[in-house]
Structure formats: structure tokens, C-alpha cells
Amino acid sequence: MPWAPELFSAPALQHVLDKYQRERLRSVPFFDGLLAGEVDALVESFAGVPEVHHPVRGRIRGEGAFRRFISDMNSWLAARAVEVEHVNFLITDPRGIEEVVVHLDGDHGRVALPMALAADHDERERIVELRLYYSLRPLTGRREHRPPLLQPDLELRAPAVVDQHQRALAAGDVDAILAAFEPDGVLREPDGDGHVHRGADELRAHYERCFANGGGIPLEHCAVTDDGRACALEYNMVAWGRTALAPEAGLAVYVRGDSGRLAAARLYDDADPPPSAQAAWPATG
Template sequence: MPWSPEQFSSAVLARIEEHRNTPVTGVPFFDGLMTGEIDALIGSFADAPEVHHPVRGRIKGASAFARFVTDTTTWMAERNVTVEDVNFIVTPAGGVEEFVLHLDGETGRIELPLALAANLDEDGRMIELRIYFSSWPLTGGHAVRPPLLQPDPDVHGPDVVGDYQRALAAGDVEAAVATFERDGCVREPAGGAYTHRGTAELRALYELFFSNGGGIPLEHCAVTDDGRACALEYNVVAWGRTELPPEAGIAVYVRGDSGKLAAARIYDDTDPPLSRH
């Protein structure tokens, strides 16, 4: 996920397998970009490439996609980017990858959490690819990102993920905290420095989150779930008493052995109407 291994040369696949010390069943996003095999990347799409990027917007067609790949790999070289794998979710209908990019900033190294989601056709090729990250680590500000998907009334978070969503919408601090394991954690979009772990830190986080007169209702758009982790693509439409223009995001919820949440990682660019964000 997301690139199809059969599209790449045997030499490239051998290098990736050697680097990862495991057989390749799907070529990860950044591994594929760095191969330089544009035709293999394009061939991984069911039709013309279509990518939705937080900065570049909608990238449609082979020529635009090739420019995007060149610009991205150039930027990665200029900013001395290293890629940390976080998690992969793969199902027959779609996949989600999570990474942390470590790169040069104006005052030192910074980290940029990034997630991407893809719809797959019955042959396992991508229909479209959606990339999510917050601009906060890069610019110190937020950018409103219009919806990429429409709300689907048939999309619901299963089991503990659904419990969490109901608590989030209701602004119920104790119910939200109760969905996590004792040492569970939440990472905000801004990165690892904004990780909250354990019951006390989570309670303080949700007291802050719900301090604007209510909860955070989300429009649910798509779910990718392999039983171990669940990725929910959504639109933020309000934060407490404050209505917001619909903004696209994704969150990944990892289940622990207890069935409760071991981790939640958020990827959006919402500017919370709070005194601290």
C-alpha cells in the first residue's frame, strides 16, 4: 500500500526488500516516490492518477502527477527529510498509511505527522489518494481545508471507536477518557510534543477540548478498519458552541488487548476556538 509491487522493476523491489528486511506485498508511499519509476506509480492507479494534497490541492492526470512527484522528492532532498513508519491499515477496499516526516526547519529539526488514505478497486489499484497533515509544524498556523469526502449516514465507527465518537460529540469528558486503556494516548495533529498519555493527561486534554461549551461533532465520511486499527475520515463542522466551515481530516484509532483504545492519532488542520492549541 499504496503502490502495486508488480508495477516496479525487480531491481527496485529487491532494494526495498533489502532495506525493509521483509518481502514486499505493497510498496509504501515514500519508498515508491523515491524509486523514480514514474510509470510504476502511475500504473498503480486504476485510471488517471488523482491525489488530494493539503497544499497542492487536487492533482489529476499523469503529467500533473509526475510534476507532483518531482516537486515532492526535490522538497524532501532540500529539507533533508527522513521517513518514520508509524502504521499501515490494508483492507480489500482501501488502505491507510501513517508516517512521521523528520525535516530541517528554520531553527532545527521538526516532525510532521502525515497520513494518506486510498480507495482500491477490485484489482487492488488505487482509485484516488488523499493526503492529510497539519500545516502547524511547517508554518505555525492553520489552513482551512475544505471537505474531500461527503458525509455518509451509513458510516459509523464500530465498537469502542463508536463509543469514543459519541463521547466526543456529546462533550462528555469521562466517557471519552473511559474509551482508552489506562496508558492510552492521543497525539494531536501538531506532532509528538502534543501527545497526551494516561488517564490524568487525557482527562485534562478533554476538559480543554470541551471547554468551549460542548463537544466536537464530526461528519463521518469513510472508515478503513482491519480489526486492529480503525481509520475514520471526517469533516469537522463545529467545536463546542462555535460553528466551523467543514474541514477535512482523518484519525486513526488503535485498539489495545483490552478492546479499549491504546492510541488515537489525529490528522487535520482545524484551529480550535480555545485559549491553548
């Protein structure tokens, strides 16, 4: 939720408040801000020079480049008949995370594209940097390597259950991963609704396939955003089993259940299994 609400006109802001059935909003959601058509409000929501990191456009820096980006995005939204499904808001003082599913016209019919946005804020809640995460595979049929957006932070501390999951993921320990999930826990891959694993049996089958390349999947932890209910982890993937990878940016959201274990995990990256692991991967995965 990146945009500063006080910068929008009263009618535009009221439309957003009515949509979310709220009396006030700490920030205006990303797509609602775009569709309001008030570009000056978007520009002024930044603490300084606008800076956006986009999976296709790369780094967009400067007011002129940002205004062109917004114009192109709005044209794309209109041409693709985009509808945005809200999934989750996660807001803390230094950072806000927004999760949506973007439904749009693809080359072969409607596509559901999971997307996460991370906005770092200053003390006035103005944007320092905005990062978008999603897989290109639902749009193009293939994945693309995405270089790191953030550097690893060795002092970073995640909530205990997320740390448990990450240690098990790095070690390739399926039993320890299942112990971190609720019995009916759900994992959604970056490709969206067709790639969801529910319950212990489906999670076990998925992670056994993930670890078929002779080991786990270690991640460099770069930023943690936690509101006590959900935790977003921005990371760099650096290996897949015994295969070292060029570091690749991603984001995962972990939602705790009533027991404190993971009720849901949603991934936003574009990593491809290495060739040595693809034999274990289904053609649709």
C-alpha cells in the same frame, strides 16, 4: 501503501522488501515509491487518471499534473533532507492507510511532521484516489482550513469502541471518553510528539480544554478502514462546542489494546480552536 509492487523493477522492489524485512508486499509504501525514481510505476498504479488530494497543492488530477507533483515532491525531499519514520500500515480490500512521521529541515531546525495517506483501490488493487492528511502548523507555524475531501456517509458503522469515543466526543462527555481508553492510553495531536497526552490525567486535562467552548466536537463520518486491530476514520469537523465551523477534512487512527479499549489515537487534521475557545488553549497548543 498505495503503489502496485509488480510495476517496479526487481532491484527497486527488492530494496523495499529488504527494508521492511518482508518476502512480499501487497503495496509499496508512498515515500519508498517516490524515492525509487520509477515514475511510470507510480502513474500506472492508478486505475485511471491519477488523482491526489494534497494539503498544500489541493487536487492534483491528470498524468501531466501528477508527474509534475512527483518531480516537485522529490526535489522537496532532497532539499529538506527528509527521513521517513514508519508508524503503521492498515490495509483492507477497498482501502489502504499508511502512517508515517516525516523528519525534515524546517526554517528553524529539524521538524517531525505526522502524515497519513489514504488510498482507495479497485478490485485489481489499483489506486482510484489518494488522499494525504497532515497539519501545516509544524511547517509554517500556523494552521490552514482544509475543505472536505469526502462527503458524510450516514450508513457508516465504526467498531464499537470507536463509536463510543465519537459519541462522547460529540457530546463533550469527558468521563465517557476516558472510559473508551485504556488506563495508559495515548492521544497524539496533529502537531506531533510535542503534543501527546498519556494516561487518564493528561487525557482528562486535554479534553476538558477541548470542551471549554460550551460543548463537544461533532464529526461527520465519511469513511472507515478497519483491520480488526486499528481503525482509520476519515471525517469532516463541523463544530467546536457552540461554534459552528466550515466543514474541515481530517483523519484519525484508533488502535485497540488487549482489552478492546483504545490504546492509542492519532489525529491528522489542521483545525484551529475557534476564537471563543482559544482562551482555554495554551499558546503552544
